[in-house]
Structure formats: C-alpha cells, structure tokens
Amino acid sequence: MIKLDNIEKVYRTSRVETVALMNINLEVKEGEFISIMGPSGCGKSTLLNLMGLLDAPTKGQLLINGKEITSYKDKYLANLRNQEIGFIFQSFHLVNDLSVLDNVEIPLLYRKISSSQRRQMALKALEHVGLTARIYHFPSQLSGGQQQRVAIARAIVGRPKILLADEPTGNLDSKMGEEVMNLLVGLNEEKTTIVMVTHDKRMAERTKRIVRIFDGRQVG
Amino acid sequence: MIKQLFKIVWNRKKANFLIMMEVLISFLVVFLVMVSSIYFTDIYMYPLGYSYKDVWAVQIDTGAYNPEADKLKEQEIAKKIMQAAKDFPEVEALAGINVIPFDNNEWRTGFEFAGKSYSPAINYVTDELPEVLDIKLLEGRWFNKEDDAISETPVVINQALSRELYGSESAVGKVFESGLKSKKVYKVVGLVSDFRDDGELAELKSYMFQRNNLSSTDTEKMLLVDHFIIKLRPGTPAALEEKLVKTFTSIAKDWSFNIEALEDIRYKRMKSTLTPILTASIVAVFLMIMVALGLSGVLWQSVTQRIKEIGLRRAKGATQGKIYYQILGELLVITSIALFVGTIIVIQIPLLGFLNFVSIKVYVITLLISWAIIALLTVICGLYPSSIAANIPPAEALHYE
Numbered sequence: 040m041i042k043l044d045n046i047e048k049v050y051r052t053s054r055v056e057t058v059a060l061m062n063i064n065l066e067v068k069e070g071e072f073i074s075i076m077g078p079s080g081c082g083k084s085t086l087l088n089l090m091g092l093l094d095a096p097t098k099g100q101l102l103i104n105g106k107e108i109t110s111y112k113d114k115y116l117a118n119l120r121n122q123e124i125g126f127i128f129q130s131f132h133l134v135n136d137l138s139v140l141d142n143v144e145i146p147l148l149y150r151k152i153s154s155s156q157r158r159q160m161a162l163k164a165l166e167h168v169g170l171t172a173r174i175y176h177f178p179s180q181l182s183g184g185q186q187q188r189v190a191i192a193r194a195i196v197g198r199p200k201i202l203l204a205d206e207p208t209g210n211l212d213s214k215m216g217e218e219v220m221n222l223l224v225g226l227n228e229e230k231t232t233i234v235m236v237t238h239d240k241r242m243a244e245r246t247k248r249i250v251r252i253f254d255g256r257q258v259g
Numbered sequence: 260m261i262k263q264l265f266k267i268v269w270n271r272k273k274a275n276f277l278i279m280m281e282v283l284i285s286f287l288v289v290f291l292v293m294v295s296s297i298y299f300t301d302i303y304m305y306p307l308g309y310s311y312k313d314v315w316a317v318q319i320d321t322g323a324y325n326p327e328a329d330k331l332k333e334q335e336i337a338k339k340i341m342q343a344a345k346d347f348p349e350v351e352a353l354a355g356i357n358v359i360p361f362d363n364n365e366w367r368t369g370f371e372f373a374g375k376s377y378s379p380a381i382n383y384v385t386d387e388l389p390e391v392l393d394i395k396l397l398e399g400r401w402f403n404k405e406d407d408a409i410s411e412t413p414v415v416i417n418q419a420l421s422r423e424l425y426g427s428e429s430a431v432g433k434v435f436e437s438g439l440k441s442k443k444v445y446k447v448v449g450l451v452s453d454f455r456d457d458g459e460l461a462e463l464k465s466y467m468f469q470r471n472n473l474s475s476t477d478t479e480k481m482l483l484v485d486h487f488i489i490k491l492r493p494g495t496p497a498a499l500e501e502k503l504v505k506t507f508t509s510i511a512k513d514w515s516f517n518i519e520a521l522e523d524i525r526y527k528r529m530k531s532t533l534t535p536i537l538t539a540s541i542v543a544v545f546l547m548i549m550v551a552l553g554l555s556g557v558l559w560q561s562v563t564q565r566i567k568e569i570g571l572r573r574a575k576g577a578t579q580g581k582i583y584y585q586i587l588g589e590l591l592v593i594t595s596i597a598l599f600v601g602t603i604i605v606i607q608i609p610l611l612g613f614l615n616f617v618s619i620k621v622y623v624i625t626l627l628i629s630w631a632i633i634a635l636l637t638v639i640c641g642l643y644p645s646s647i648a649a650n651i652p653p654a655e656a657l658h659y660e
Contacts, residue, residue, distance in 0.1 A: 084655075084658075088654040091574065093573070093574055093652075093653040093654040094652065094653075113578055113579050114578050114580075117573070117576050117577060117578040117581075118576065118578075120574060120576050121575065121576020122572075122576070122577070125573070126574045128571075128657065132567060132568075132570075132571045132657065134568050134571070136267060136270040136271050137266070137267070137270060139585040140264075141266065145571070145572065146575040146576055148260060148263060148577075149575065149576040149577050149578075149581060150576075156261065166624050193575070197576075206453070
C-alpha cells in the first residue's frame with residue numbers, strides 16, 4: 040500500500056543543512072496498523088508527512104498503491120490526499136469558526152458531491168465516533184477527547200484507505216486516549232490501514248507492528 | 260462552495276468587520292470623488308452652444324450709478340463706441356450683450372406658466388449675436404427688424420426651457436407672460452440647442468435671450484449696453500486692444516473700458532472650477548493608496564492567522580488553486596457585503612435631497628464605476644495574501660506557530 044524505498048529528507052537553508060531522514064525503507068501493507076516510535080525530533084513526523092504527501096523526499100522513491108508519486112504535480116497529489124488518505128493530528132487542527140458538522144465536511148468540499156450527500160456522509164462519520172448530539176457545537180465547546188473524535192470523523196468521512204495519525208493521543212488524558220485508541224483499532228478492524236506516530240509505548244503495543252526511528256534512521 | 264464561503268465569512272464576522280469597514284469607507288470616498296468627476300465629465304460633453312474663438316469682450320464702465328443720468332444720451336454714446344469698433348478692419352462682427360460668456364454673472368427672470376413657476380437665466384442681446392458667437396438655430400429665427408413691428412417681446416429660448424414649457428411640442432410661435440408687474444408678453448421666435456454662458460463645467464439650465472433693440476427710443480424695450488463682444492479676424496494681434504481703448508476713450512472721456520479675450524475669461528473660470536476638484540481628487544488618490552496598503556496589511560494578517568487552517572485544508576485535498584480562490588472568494592464576499600451597505604448609504608443621499616443636481620443616469624454610472632473600482636482594488640490587494648496562502652507548503656503550514 041505504502042512503500043518507502045531508500046528515502047532521504049534533507050532541509051537546506053543558505054547556511055545549514057539538516058538531515059531529517061536517511062535511508063528509510065519501509066513497507067506498509069493494506070490493513071496494517073503500525074506505530075512509529077522514537078524520541079522528539081528524530082524525524083517521525085517528517086516520515087508521516089512524506090507518507091501523507093504533504094512533503095516531498097529529497098531522495099528515494101515513495102510508492103502509494105504501487106505508483107511512484109514523487110514526480111506528480113500538486114493537483115494529483117491533492118486529489119490522492121483527498122481520496123486515499125485521512126489525517127489525524129495531535130492538536131486536532133479543527134477550524135474554530137466552523138461547527139462540528141462543517142469541520143467534518145471539509146474533505147468533502149474538495150470532491151464533486153452535492154451538499155446533501157456531504158451532510159449525510161458527515162453525519163455518518165460523526166455517528167461512527169459517537170458525536171451526533173454535538174453536530175452544531177463549535178470546537179471550543181468540546182472537550183479534548185471530543186475534539187479528537189471530531190478530527191477522526193473528519194479523517195474518515197471520505198472513506199480513505201489509509202489513516203495517518205500524528206500522536207493522536209498526545210494531548211489527551213489516559214481515559215480519553217484510550218477511547219481514541221479504541222476508535223482507531225475499530226477502524227483498523229474495518230480494513231483501514233493505519234500509520235500512527237506515538238511516544239506512548241502502551242498505545243504502540245496495541246498496534247500490529249512498531250517501527251523505531253532514531254536520529255533520522257530506522258533502527259527497528 | 261459559495262454557501263461555505265458565506266458561512267465562513269459570517270462565522271468570522273468579528274475578524275472580518277475591520278476589512279468590511281475599510282472597504283465601505285473606501286467605497287464612500289470613491290463614490291464621492293466619482294460622482295463629481297462623472298457629473299463634470301457628463302456636463303462637459305454637452306454642446307456649449309456657441310464659439311468663443313477670436314472673440315473679445317469689451318466692458319464699459321460709465322462711472323458711479325446715477326439714476327438721473329440721461330439713458331438715451333448714454334445709449335447714443337455707447338452706440339458710437341460700438342460703431343467705432345466696427346470700423347476697425349480686424350473686427351468681423353459686433354454685438355451687444357448683457358451677460359458675457361464665462362463671466363461669473365447671471366441674470367434670471369421669473370414667470371408662471373400653466374400653474375408652475377419658472378426662473379430661467381436671461382440675457383439681453385442685440386441682433387448681431389449669432390454672427391459673433393456662431394450660434395446655430397435649431398428652429399425659427401434670430402431677432403431682426405421684423406421684431407420692431409410685433410407687440411410682444413421677442414425671445415429665443417434653449418431646448419431645456421422649451422421642454423419645460425411645452426414638452427415635445429414646438430415652442431416657436433408660442434407666447435407666455437412674464438411675472439413682472441407690467442405683464443410683459445413674450446413670443447418665442449427661435450430655438451437654440453443651448454447657450455452655456457457659465458462654461459462647459461457649469462450646470463445645464465433653462466435659458467432665454469431677449470432682444471435689446473438699440474434703435475428703440477422706448478427705454479422699456481432698450482437696455483443700456485454696458486458690454487459688447489467683437490469677433491476678430493483670425494490672427495489679430497493683441498496690440499489691437501490698446502488701439503481700441505484709445506479710440507473708445509476719445510469718444511467717452513469719462514468712461515473706462517476693459518477688453519479681454521473670451522478664451523482668457525474661460526480659462527480663469529475653468530481654473531477656479533477645476534482647482535478644488537483636482538485637489539479633492541489628489542487627496543482621494545492618496546487616500547485610496549493608504550486604504551489599499553491598509554487593506555493588504557489586514558488581509559495579510561488575516562491569512563497569517565489562518566495558516567494552520569490552510570495547511571489542514573491542503574492536507575484534506577485542497578489544491579493550491581482552491582486555497583487561492585477561497586481566500587479571494589472570501590474577500591469578494593466581504594467586499595460584496597460592504598458594497599451592499601455602501602449602496603444603501605449612497606442611495607439615501609438623493610432621497611434626503613442632497614446632490615439633486617446629479618441626474619439618475621450619472622448616479623447609476625457612478626455607482627457602477629465605484630463598485631468596479633472597489634472590487635478591482637480589493638482583488639488586487641487580495642492577490643498577494645492569497646498567493647502567500649496558496650504557496651505555503653502544507654507540512655510547514657500545519658506546524659506553523
């Protein structure tokens with residue numbers, strides 16, 4: 040499903056060159072649930088950004104569904120992100136000026152579907168995360184756990200095959216973190232491929248495979 | 260998507276209020292500048308109704324007003340002066356006139372007609388005026404010897420007065436009474452398109468010429484000529500002015516004379532009208548530049564505050580183009596709301612009785628042009644912030660602090 044072949048990511052400024060990732064070889068198979076672990080600044084989020092087509096590798100090949108995508112243009116990559124990939128972020132990234140329902144609808148705005156269909160899909164996603172009672176609330180009126188559940192609903196509303204989660208429980212207490220993790224496990228059981236970056240060993244142990252990164256290198 | 264734009268703009272109403280106010284104020288400034296510019300451009304396009312090239316105006320000052328003065332004797336002297344001017348080979352034609360074109364002077368007369376009051380501008384002129392000022396008649400004739408025999412007072416009117424009095428009917432041959440005690444009866448003998456004696460930038464008005472018969476001995480029918488205008492051969496040197504004054508002074512030693520080309524009088528009049536307009540326009544241009552800079556700043560700040568959201572939208576499938584058009588689209592929605600409010604405000608101006616001299620046509624054109632200018636200005640101001648927003652790499656935007 041996702042294949043990284045000898046991937047390298049270097050950030051360059053006029054004076055400094057920072058190697059964020061080096062020689063990364065990783066394959067994520069369909070239906071897998073893997074976690075990426077490592078200390079802060081080791082390159083976990085960079086790796087997730089590359090897999091999510093939010094950034095381009097400096098070297099190496101990145102394949103999604105067997106297609107080498109590093110040379111594709113913005114429009115194609117945006118479409119691929121929209122159709123195939125869902126993102127969950129540590130800080131939720133909800134738009135505070137939009138209601139829960141409108142937030143969940145965001146990925147669908149970039150698809151050619153009617154507003155009634157959009158609404159239906161968003162309601163279904165919210166039902167999935169147990170938030171149908173809060174659809175007209177604004178993010179500021181929700182708890183952290185509820186906000187992350189909205190973010191999960193937004194990530195799954197377009198029925199993507201891949202879910203990329205960047206420390207999804209990092210800002211939550213253990214109980215709420217557990218709830219979110221249960222949701223992710225459930226989604227994986229429904230055949231969604233999940234790649235999760237985490238610091239939390241307990242959460243990582245609930246995934247099928249752990250990939251460890253240290254100083255930009257894959258160590259396990 | 261349009262519904263989403265309106266929703267976002269509405270939900271961010273507090274943040275968008277400042278931009279909306281900037282757009283609204285700029286619209287009002289542009290509207291006020293444009294309404295005067297378009298009004299003057301519009302009236303400038305109307306025909307002047309005469310030619311002022313190679314025409315000089317002579318003003319006669321008979322000294323302090325003396326009610327006991329022998330009017331007939333003074334008229335005789337004035338006629339001698341006019342004859343002396345006519346004798347110069349450089350002078351092609353000469354006519355007596357009460358109000359000189361472009362001179363900051365106006366005479367009005369008042370009368371009632373069909374139950375309505377009218378107060379057109381009036382000018383007392385001699386029979387030779389069309390030759391001097393190249394006035395073309397649309398209908399009827401100019402004053403001539405025939406008028407000595409008619410009992411009514413002959414008048415030539417402009418189209419505006421004709422329309423006011425008779426609508427689409429022909430005015431020539433019709434009569435109306437003056438509002439004076441003497442109940443003077445006017446007879447329309449001719450129609451001209453217009454005679455804009457205040458110049459091209461003055462408001463259009465109803466106008467009538469009354470015959471000044473210098474050969475009449477009836478002081479009611481004759482008005483002392485204290486101005487006359489002369490048409491000169493092209494290329495006549497300015498030195499003629501001195502010769503003319505000398506000749507006139509030899510006829511009337513106690514009188515003084517002032518000679519000035521109509522072109523010079525027109526220039527002075529134009530200058531006095533245009534100077535405040537140009538000053539206001541320059542101030543408005545500077546104001547617009549300040550508004551544009553302010554608007555760009557506010558938009559740029561607004562985009563900066565939304566970088567994370569932009570990153571999120573990019574992550575969720577928005578292309579650079581979609582982000583670009585979303586920011587511009589939001590700006591256009593804000594602009595449209597501000598223009599809507601602005602339009603409601605400017606519509607009140609004529610409803611409250613201000614700017615009545617501006618026609619509906621000019622008002623509508625001004626509204627359309629002001630809308631276009633503000634829309635263009637906001638789009639130009641929004642291009643740079645939109646392009647910044649569209650070009651932020653999504654990974655960077657998501658982690659922007």
